[in-house]
Amino acid sequence: MKYYLIFAASVIFFLSSCQPKDTKWEGQEPIKKVSTLTRPIQYQLKQTFAVGNGIFLSNDFDGARLNGVALTGENEVTILITPENTPINESPWYAFKIWSETEKAIQLKITYNEGVGHRYYPKISNDAKNWTPVDSTVYLADTASVARGESPKFCEFTLAINSDTTWVAAQELIVSKDIYNWAGELSEKPFVSIDELGKSKEGRPINYLQIGNPESKKMLMVLSRQHPPEVTGWLAMKAFTEELCAIDELSEKFRDEYCIYVVPCVNPDGVDNGHWRHGAGGIDLNRDWEDFNQPETQAIRKFMQAKVAEQRKFYFIIDFHSTYEDIYYTIAPELKGNMPGIVPKIIQAMAEDIPGYDPNIRPNAADVERINSTVSVFHEFGAEAVTYEVGDDTPRELIKEKGKLTAVNLMEIMLEN
Ligand SMILES: [Zn+2]
Structure with a gap:
């Protein structure tokens, strides 16, 4: 009887996942x-x-x-x-x-x-x-x-x-200690350093990696794990960041011209406490980029403001998340930041690189609330912005490949500008 039920469930699941694919998830x-x-x-x-x-x-x-x-x-x-x-x-x-x-x-x-x-x-x-x-x-x-x-x-x-x-x-268990171990290993490379930009509400460090040329006037920002369970977004961020650190002509040239800041664990309290969504302040941090009531968002904003005060500019921000299927949330196409057009170009290049890949892109409306990281950073600093949501069940090898290709295309397109 039990096996019959399992079989029936599989059939129902299979049928429910076979809806026509001509309409994309919105x-x-x-x-x-x-x-x-x-x-x-x-x-x-x-x-x-x-x-x-x-x-x-x-x-x-x-x-x-x-x-x-x-x-x-x-x-x-x-x-x-x-x-x-x-x-x-x-x-x-x-x-x-x-x-x-x-x-x-x-x-x-x-x-x-x-x-x-x-x-x-x-x-x-x-x-x-x-x-x-x-x-x-x-x-x-x-x-x-x-x-x-x-x-x-x-x-x-x-x-x-x-x-x-x-x-x-629910997903692979990757807590702040694992993330900082990974970041620590990466920081052994001569062009990578690690430091703390602030503390979480419960006093955990919010660490960041600095990759590339620290003297460069041209900066990028990378965020991950605002939402604790979003491990697939973290896996993409990891592959993305490792590619920026690769020893090859493209990555080396990019690191000479740009300085990249990576905050691999924005919400260490939420991650270590096994939260569904929030920080230790009981708040969705990705809704706090206008009022900045939480120490984590405050610390990152202060860090970015200090870098801009050195007469440097943020050209790009990517924030890695997870959801039901892969999707890119971008800025309304009519809005221009410090390097207009690079985000659509990167996504287009991804589609050309991965056979059969038809990226799902949802530009935010121009009047969208400025409360999430990428929209807020676009409006405050002019960085071209994308929230990259990775599917919960996207095969892990494909996540790695997409994370890497995102970095390769980003570097090629930003170097052409
Ligand atoms: Zn998220």
């Missing part, structure tokens, strides 16, 4: 201005949960999110995931460890607070470094809701556990 609704004054968040109780039947779970690590757990059958474990506060965008992040005294197969059900839709396909790991998606033949996502045309409200799957730790997470 992206999110235009974002509206909201108060970004600090609001309280609920901290998770960090602990080991002994649920019975020799089964244990833990959320006692950076990036974890596990708010409640119950043994709901002999070998059935039901997880409850809740957000840091509400209202909040539906991007329920989860990450926890699980193990058992004896080897067994359990049915693991991930549920959320009422009304919240499941978003991330679960991944498992034995070392918190190498991740594999749960086998689709043992996976089921709330077929009743899906059949009604709604988002699934839970997912469940069979999981083999034993006395060794198994990690379960």
